[in-house]
Amino acid sequence: MSQATCHTNPEAILQLLQDWTEAQWLRALDLSFARFLLSLEPQAPALLPLAAALLARLEGEGHTCLQLELFLHEPDRFLSGAPELITEIRHILAAWSQPQQWMDILSTCRVVEQIDRTQPKPHDDDSETPLVLDQGCLYLRRYWRDAQCIARTLTEQVSRRALNPIPADTLKPLLAQLFPADTSGSQENLPWQKIACALALRGRFTIITGGPGTGKTYTAARLMALLMAQHNSSSLRIVLAAPTGKAAVRINESLHNAIAQLPPLGQQDLATAFARIGPARTLHNLLGARPGTRRFRHDRQHPLDLDVLIVDEASMIHQEMMAALLRALPEHAQLILLGDQDQLASVEAGAVLADLCNHTGSYDSATCTWLEETCNCTLEADRRSTNPLASGVVRLQRSHRFNAGIGALADAVQQGQTSLAIQTLHQEAVLQWYEAPEIAQILQLADSHSGYRPLWENIRRGSGKNIEEHALWVQQILEQYGAFRLLCALRQGPWGVAGINQAIENHLQETGLLKTQGLWYAGRPALITRNDPQLGLSNGDIGIALPDPQGKLRVYFPGNDPLPRAILPSRLKYSESAWAMTVHKSQGSEFLHTALILPPQDSAVIRRELLYTAITRAREKFSLFAPKAGLEQAITRRTLRMSGLLSALQNSAN
Known part of the structure; x- marks a missing residue:
């Protein structure tokens, strides 16, 4: 079969995909998806089944979209297999080597929606096309929808201030009491654990990232104590969660040890308050997974009953799970994610924590002023940023655990x-x-x-x-x-x-x-x-x-x-x-x-x-x-x- 035939004949592309499936380069699922789209649009251009199969295969390897410019510029970076097979795939792709070609061709297909960024997009997207083209990226509809949900919800979260903010002059001595060793405000030795607490008490979304032994749960325990001081501890509903049962058990143990070392904080009965917080649960259990489906009992219509949600091992959370979690989060609630952005990403598609931590250490002027007032530290000018999400991300620097x-x-x-x-x-x-x-x-x-x-x-x-x-x-x-x-x-x-x-x-x-x-x-x-x-x-x-x-x-x-x-x-x-x-x-x-x-x-x-x-x-x-x-x-x-x-x-x- 000539390459010219493949480039103009969808059925010829399907036969090629069949060959790649028999060679075990594609999954049967990838081939079936390409056939399904062609059944919906029999007169579609030959690029459609090829794009569909490649997108499905890449999703199986953890990607949530096909970034056209990146993929077409370096296809070998994303394609692995027998050398002769990869050579054949590169030859096929050579006829469609420019991102604009893909966008021009795919935008003519009925099964593809092209997002017009000059027009406002409704929050509750009810379109049903299987594929979405958005700013040079080709998505499966559900992954595009999840990305929009995560971005919109977190941007709204980080822009909201805490329900009962503690004045800076009240918070400063509390932080000094909980972090007595963090007295240096020098650029070389910033007290990042204290900074994490100060930022979390100002807004409703915080990521505390860092390697093992940097004190993520140590910081979380002190943050929980401050939250109880900030609110009426008897009514504040704090919930702990983790992606797996093993991680849930571990955060319970780590927090128990960290809480035992807490100094008294004013008139708060911390022991009694912490005892009211139940053990950490898995995210599936927390959201109420419905067996055999992708759905959960809790969603926008049935939100979780909580005020503060702390999730450990956030690097393990895939994109679909993060979107489900955010849909179930009450509007007033505070979300705190703990994790190591340098660890392996989730088994399923997405690298959510790594993406969210992309702006680590960049804070706007208002945030820097808050940190100066509460933590007595001055951040370098290049740490300042106008990106709103960055003000909720802190990277802990020093490990206290490892040999x-x-x-x-x-x-x-x-x-x-x-x-x-x-x-x-x-x-x-x-x-x-x-x-x-x-x-x-x-x-x-x-x-x-x-x-x-x-x-x-x-x-x-x-x-x-x-x-x-x-x-x-x-x-x-x-x-x-x-x-x-x-x-x-x-x-x-x-x-x-x-x-x-x-x-x-x-x-x-x-x-x-x-x-x-x-x-x-x-x-x-x-x-x-x-x-x-x-x-x-x-x-x-x-x-x-x-x-x-x-x-x-x-x-x-x-x-x-x-x-x-x-x-x-x-x-x-x-x-x-x-x-x-x-x-x-x-x-x-x-x-x-x-x-x-x-x-x-x-x-x-x-x-x-x-x-x-x-x-x-x-x-x-x-x-x-x-x-x-x-x-x-x-x-x-x-x-x-x-x-x-x-x-x-x-x-x-x-």
């Missing part, structure tokens, strides 16, 4: 300094690098004192029949499991999660450490792979199968209660072994010792953000199984997700 070696490695990777990262790996005692990795080395580490060996020996010993002794034993097992973790960049293959888990189970069986026959065995860590509202379990929760006092196998899950929950294995329909897990699944967790496994062959999915996220899961020790060339490639390779959220924010601000 210095782990922190230095994380910084080098985050900044893309390959030579420094390699030098740090060689010099720091808490960093262990296997430059010529073998599966046997991974098993040796797992079967060591700094790996899973203490856990395996404790499982073999078992517990007494006494209920109290058994409960203590289960708690010890869960804590030991949480001390070490193997993380993989890939899911499949001998170096992926599936292969490493199988290798460990084979090792346990061969050495007699644990009997691993069958799916369920004593000691098996089980990671839940689908939400289960009936059991109260979320995707990402991990339990461990252990005998109960009567010797019957149960799966024990940590939670907000002092005692772990026990569930029959037969009730867990969707789970997988979790001696090793993906870096994505590890988000929201922290381990004393973390080991990252990269495959011997380089993979385009292994990027800087994945390395940074894995490194920052480790608190005391980090081990790396990776060839030098693959490590260097990963550090230099950045994740770039095409998104129209920044454009939508700029439009909403104007």
Whole structure:
């Protein structure tokens, strides 16, 4: 089939898409979407099915739109696959190499709406065309709608002032009491935790971003105390949430520890006030997810019953979830997001936190004056900005948690300094690098004192029949499991999660450490792979199968209660072994010792953000199984997700 035929014949393009699907470059879903649009518009130009299939494929890889200029200028940056296939795709795209060509052709299609930015657009968009063209970006309708919702809602939020603002002269001594060490107003050592609280008490939208150990939950605890002082603490409804059950448990623990260290604040009974705040919930649970649909019980017509919403691990929130959350937020409510913008973006489409943090550290003159009055610090002139969203974003700078070696490695990777990262790996005692990795080395580490060996020996010993002794034993097992973790960049293959888990189970069986026959065995860590509202379990929760006092196998899950929950294995329909897990699944967790496994062959999915996220899961020790060339490639390779959220924010601000 000639390229000329493809460029003029939609059916020829469909045949080409069929070939790409059979080569597993496209998903069946991508091909079906192209066919669906062509069925709606049989006389459509040949570009339409090609654009539809590419857009659907890119959405599956985390992009929320197709930015025409960026994509057509560097298609190889977004297309991966067999070299001969990519060459063929580039040749096809060569006939439509200019963004204006795409806009001129696609704007003639009935299934595409082109947004006219010279005309006001109604807030409640009721158009039904599957595709939208807006400022050089091609969207699936729902992703365009979500981006507009996020931009409009957050722009409105940041422009509103707090309901009961504290005067600067009242707030200043309260901040000094909660942050006694932050007395320096120098440019080099600004008190960002104090600044975060001051900004949050002025408006209704705040992002507190920063790496692990920079004090996000420490700051959030003090902010909650100030909010209670600002309002009547007995009536203020503060709700905590996180994207996953594991992250929800972690913020509960972190806030509990931070609250215990709070100094008295005036006449406020902080202990009683904090006790009224319930445990953090998952976003799905908070919004009331309707099984089998994309809908939630709470929306604009049925908003959440709260005054302040604090969401941790915000980097994990995908665009569709963020839009749903904002639609359910009461108009008067205050939203506070905590997260690390440099971590891996959400598994699903969008990089919302990274987009929102694009304006970090830029404040307008009114905001700078407020910070001078309340925090006694003067910001540099280049931190001033007229962008309204920027006044709600604070990046915490100093880490107080990491071993210095782990922190230095994380910084080098985050900044893309390959030579420094390699030098740090060689010099720091808490960093262990296997430059010529073998599966046997991974098993040796797992079967060591700094790996899973203490856990395996404790499982073999078992517990007494006494209920109290058994409960203590289960708690010890869960804590030991949480001390070490193997993380993989890939899911499949001998170096992926599936292969490493199988290798460990084979090792346990061969050495007699644990009997691993069958799916369920004593000691098996089980990671839940689908939400289960009936059991109260979320995707990402991990339990461990252990005998109960009567010797019957149960799966024990940590939670907000002092005692772990026990569930029959037969009730867990969707789970997988979790001696090793993906870096994505590890988000929201922290381990004393973390080991990252990269495959011997380089993979385009292994990027800087994945390395940074894995490194920052480790608190005391980090081990790396990776060839030098693959490590260097990963550090230099950045994740770039095409998104129209920044454009939508700029439009909403104007």
